[in-house]
Amino acid sequence: MALINTLLEVNHLSISFGGLRAVDDLNLSIKKGELYGLIGPNGAGKTTAFNLLTGVYKPNEGIIRLDGKNITGLKTIEINKAGIARTFQNIRLFKDLTVLDNVKVGLHNLYSYSTLSAVLRLPSYRKVEKQMDKRAMELLEVFGLAESAHLKASQLPYGKQRKLEIARALATEPKLLLLDEPAAGMNPQETQELMSTITFIRDKFNLTILLIEHDMKLVAGICERLTVLNFGRVLAEGSTSEVLKNPEVITAYLGE
Amino acid sequence: MAFLSYLINGISLGAVYAIIALGYTMVYGIAKMLNFAHGDVIMIGSYVVFCVVSMLNLPVWLGILISVLVCTILGVTIEAIAYRPLRQATSSLTVLITAIGVSYFLQNVALLIFGANTKAFSSVVPLDAVKIGDSLTVTGESIVTIIACIIIMIVLTLFVNKTKAGRAMLAVSEDKGAAQLMGINVNKTISLTFAIGSALAAIAGVLLCSAYPSLTPYTGSMPGIKAFVAAVFGGIGSIPGAFIGGIILGIIENLSKAYISSQLSDAIVFCVLIIVLVVKPTGLLGKKLQEKV
Numbered sequence: 001m002a003l004i005n006t007l008l009e010v011n012h013l014s015i016s017f018g019g020l021r022a023v024d025d026l027n028l029s030i031k032k033g034e035l036y037g038l039i040g041p042n043g044a045g046k047t048t049a050f051n052l053l054t055g056v057y058k059p060n061e062g063i064i065r066l067d068g069k070n071i072t073g074l075k076t077i078e079i080n081k082a083g084i085a086r087t088f089q090n091i092r093l094f095k096d097l098t099v100l101d102n103v104k105v106g107l108h109n110l111y112s113y114s115t116l117s118a119v120l121r122l123p124s125y126r127k128v129e130k131q132m133d134k135r136a137m138e139l140l141e142v143f144g145l146a147e148s149a150h151l152k153a154s155q156l157p158y159g160k161q162r163k164l165e166i167a168r169a170l171a172t173e174p175k176l177l178l179l180d181e182p183a184a185g186m187n188p189q190e191t192q193e194l195m196s197t198i199t200f201i202r203d204k205f206n207l208t209i210l211l212i213e214h215d216m217k218l219v220a221g222i223c224e225r226l227t228v229l230n231f232g233r234v235l236a237e238g239s240t241s242e243v244l245k246n247p248e249v250i251t252a253y254l255g256e
Numbered sequence: 257m258a259f260l261s262y263l264i265n266g267i268s269l270g271a272v273y274a275i276i277a278l279g280y281t282m283v284y285g286i287a288k289m290l291n292f293a294h295g296d297v298i299m300i301g302s303y304v305v306f307c308v309v310s311m312l313n314l315p316v317w318l319g320i321l322i323s324v325l326v327c328t329i330l331g332v333t334i335e336a337i338a339y340r341p342l343r344q345a346t347s348s349l350t351v352l353i354t355a356i357g358v359s360y361f362l363q364n365v366a367l368l369i370f371g372a373n374t375k376a377f378s379s380v381v382p383l384d385a386v387k388i389g390d391s392l393t394v395t396g397e398s399i400v401t402i403i404a405c406i407i408i409m410i411v412l413t414l415f416v417n418k419t420k421a422g423r424a425m426l427a428v429s430e431d432k433g434a435a436q437l438m439g440i441n442v443n444k445t446i447s448l449t450f451a452i453g454s455a456l457a458a459i460a461g462v463l464l465c466s467a468y469p470s471l472t473p474y475t476g477s478m479p480g481i482k483a484f485v486a487a488v489f490g491g492i493g494s495i496p497g498a499f500i501g502g503i504i505l506g507i508i509e510n511l512s513k514a515y516i517s518s519q520l521s522d523a524i525v526f527c528v529l530i531i532v533l534v535v536k537p538t539g540l541l542g543k544k545l546q547e548k549v
Contacts, residue, residue, distance in 0.1 A: 054437055080439040092434040094427050105427045108420055109439045115448075118419040119411065125419070132420075172439050 007032045007208045008176055013052060013062030022048045024232040026062070028210075030176075030225075035202055036210045037223035037240065041252055044229040046212045047089055050178050053210075054086050055079040067175060081109060083175035087165040087182060089212070095154035099145055099164055102153050103136040106171025139167045142201065159190045163197070170205060177201075179211040183218050191215060195222050220244060228252070257391040262514040263507060268398035268467065270506020271405035275460040276483030277490070277498035278412065279453030285493035286429045286449045289348065292355040293334060294457060295480015296362035301327040301458035302465045302475060303366060306375055316380045324458040331454025332447050334358055340443065359477070366473035379466040397467045404463060408456065409499050416495065421448055429493070478522075482509075485529045491542025500540060 010028040014021060023045045030036045038046050051057045053064060055076040064072045071082050085106075094102050111132050117125040140146045143163040148156060153164060162182060169177060182198070183191045195218055202209050213219050219226065220240060227237040230252045236243050243249055276298060283291045301323045308319035338358050342351045383396030416422035427435040428445045436442055464479055465471055482505060490501025508528055513521040532539065 056433070056437070076433075076436040077439055077441055080437060086437060088434065092431050094430045094434070096430060097423070097426055101423055101426075104420075105423050105435065105440065106438050108424060111420070113420070115419075115421055118421065119415060121414075129418070168438060 005032050006030065007034075007067055008053075008210070009063075009065040010053075011063045011065075013049070013059050013064065015048065015052060015057055015059050021232050023052060023059075023229075026227075026229070026232075026234060028227060030208060030210060032208055033202070033206070034208055035199070035222055035224050036208075037219045037226040038210060038212050038229065039214070039219055039226055040229035040235070043231075045232040046229055047180060048232075049229070050086060050180055050212065053079075053178060054084055080172055080174075083173075084178065085169035085172045085174035085176075086178035087162070087169055087180055089180040089184065091158075091161050091165055093153040093161055093164060093168070095152065097153060098150050099140065099153055099156065100133070100136050100149040102164060102168050103139055103171045104132050106168040107132050107135060110171075110173060136171065139171055140164075142204070143167050143197065159186055159194075162186070162194070166197075166201070170201065170207075174207070176208045176210065179209060179213075181212055181214065183213060183215045188217075191218055194218070198222055216244070257389070258514075261392050261394075262510050264392075264394055264398055266507035266510030267503055268395075268401045268506070269510055270486075270503035271401045272460050272464050272467070272479065272502075273483045273486045273505050274405050274499045274502025275408055275456050275463070276479060277487040277502045278408070278495065279457050279460075280484050280487040281490075281492055281494060281498040282425075282449050282453050284487070286425050287335075287339070287343075287446045289339065289351045290355060290484070291334075291339075291450075291453070292352070292480070292484075293358035293362060294453065295476035295478075295483070296359050296366075297327050297331055297334075297454050297457040297476070298461040298464065298480060299366060299471075299473060299476030300330060300362060301461035302377065302471050303370060303375075304458075305380065305462050305465070306377055306471055309380060310375075310378060316382070319380065320459070320462055323462065324455045327454040327458035327461075328451045331450040331457070335447060335450040340446075363473045363477070370473065372472065375471040377465040377469040377471045379469060380462055381466050395467075397463070401463045401467065404459065405499075405502075408459070409495070412452070413495060421445070425449060482522075482525060485525060488539055489529060489532050491539030493543065494539070494541045497539055497541035 006029055008028060008030040010026055013023060013026040015023050026049060038049060040046055052059050055074055058073050063070060066082055066084060069082065071079055094105060111128050113125045113128045137146055137149065140149055145160060145164060145167065153161065156164060183194055186194060198209065199222055201207060223240050225238065226240050226243040228235040228243060228249050235252055236246045236249050279294045283289060304323040304326045305319040308314050308322050309316055338354050339351055342354060345351060379397060381396045381400045383400055385393045385395045387393050416425060424440045424445045427440055428442050432442055486501035486505040487498050489505060490497030505525060509521050509525050512524040
C-alpha cells in the first residue's frame with residue numbers, strides 16, 4: 001500500500017519494443033517534496049521511463065500511482081491534469097511563440113473564458129488574459145526571464161531555453177515535475193545556477209522533483225535519493241551517497 | 257480606367273480565394289493535412305443559402321447564419337469521422353486520399369439531392385454598384401467581398417495570436433506531443449480549426465455565388481483548387497500568406513482574362529504555381545522546412 005506521504009508509486013513497470021525490454025520491472029517510490037534522481041548509462045531506459053510516466057507510451061505491465069490515484073494508461077493530457085509535468089532532453093519549446101506565450105500555453109487549463117468573448121474581446125476575456133499575463137510574468141521572474149518575455153523562444157540562448165521549459169512545465173501547476181537532463185549542454189557556472197534554481201522551486205512551489213541527469217556534480221549536489229537503471233533494469237537504489245559508492249554502479253558508469 | 261476595373265475585380269475574386277485559402281492553410285498548419293474536401297464544403301454552404309433564401313424566401317442574414325452553422329457542423333463531422341481515425345496513420349497519403357474521397361462524396365450527395373442542373377443563385381448583396389468617376393464602376397459584391405475579407409483577416413489574426421484557443425492552435429502546430437504534455441487537448445484544437453475553416457468556407461460560398469451567380473454540385477471544386485494554389489503560393493501554413501497569395505492569384509487570373517485570353521487564364525494561374533514552387537518551394541511567406549536529424 002502506498003504510504004500517505006508517497007507521491008509517486010511505480011510497481012513492476014515494463015515496456016518492450018519488439019524484442020527489447022526498454023524498461024523492465026521498474027519500481028519507484030518517491031516521497032512528497034523529495035528531489036529524486038534517475039541515472040544510468042545511455043540507453044538504460046531513463047527517458048522511456050519518463051515517457052511511461054507521462055503517458056506517451058502505454059506500459060505492457062505495471063501500475064503507476066500518483067498521490068494514491070492509479071494513472072496507468074491515462075492519456076497524456078489527463079496525466080498532466082492529474083499533476084505531472086515535464087521538460088525534454090532535446091528542448092521542445094514552441095519556438096515561434098514568444099517566451100510569455102510559451103508559459104501561457106502551460107496555463108491553458110487553469111484559466112477559462114468563452115471563445116465568443118474572445119472574438120468579441122469582451123471585458124471577461126481581457127480580465128482573464130491579464131490574469132494569465134500576470135501569472136506568467138511571475139513564473140518568468142523566478143527564472144530571470146522577465147526581460148525576455150516578448151522575444152521568440154528561439155531567440156533565447158540555450159541555457160535560458162532550458163529554464164523556460166521548466167517555467168512552462170511549472171505553469172501547469174504540477175505536483176510532480178520531471179526534468180529530463182536539465183543541465184545538458186550547460187557550462188559549470190550555469191549548472192551551478194540551475195542547481196540552486198531547482199532546489200528553490202522545489203521549496204517555493206511545494207514540488208516533488210524527479211530528474212534524469214548525467215552531470216554527477218548536479219546529482220550528488222541536489223538529489224536526495226537515486227535509482228540507477230542499466231539495460232532497463234534497476235541496478236541500485238537508495239540514498240545518493242550510498243548509491244554513488246556502490247561498486248556495481250561505478251562499473252556500469254565508468255565501464256570495465 | 258479599364259485596367260483599374262479589372263484590377264478591382266481581380267482583388268475581389270482574390271479576396272474570395274483568400275478566405276477559402278485560410279481554411280486550407282489553417283488546417284494544414286495545425287493538423288498537417290491537405291483537406292481537399294474544403295472546396296466542396298463551400299458548395300454545400302452555397303446550396304444551403306440557396307434553399308433558405310431562394311426557395312423558402314427567408315431573409316438573407318438567416319440564410320448566411322444557417323449556412324455558416326451547417327458548414328461548421330459539416331467540417332467538424334468530416335474531421336471526426338474521416339480524418340481523426342487516420343491521425344496515427346503512418347503515411348500522410350492515407351488521409352490525403354480520404355480527403356479526395358470525402359470531396360467526391362459531398363459532390364455526389366449534392367448531385368443526388370439537387371440534381372445536375374445549374375441553379376440560378378440570386379445575389380445576396382443588397383448594395384448597389386458604386387460609380388467612381390466616369391468609367392469606373394465597382395459592384396456591390398466586390399465592395400462587400402473585399403471588406404469581408406479584410407475583417408476576417410484582422411479578426412482571425414487577433415484570434416490566433418491573442419487568445420487561449422489561438423495559442424493552443426499555434427502550440428499544436430509546432431509540436432503536437434509537447435502541447436499534449438502541457439495539457440492541450442489536440443483533438444479539440446483540431447476540431448476548432450476545422451470549425452473555423454468551414455465557417456469561412458460558408459462565407460466564401462455566399463460571396464462567390466453572389467459574384468458568379470450559378471450553382472452546381474461542382475461549383476466548389478475549381479475555386480477550392482485555386483484557393484489551394486493561393487495557399488501554397490503564399491506559403492502554406494501562414495495566415496498572411498493565404499491573404500497575399502489569394503489576392504495576387506485573383507489579380508493574375510483577372511488580368512490574364514482581360515489582356516491575354518480568358519480560356520488560358522486558368523493555365524496561367526497554374527503556371528504561376530509551378531514557377532513559384534520551383535523558385536521558392538515554401539511559398540512567399542512560408543517557413544523554411546526544418547529537417548529533423
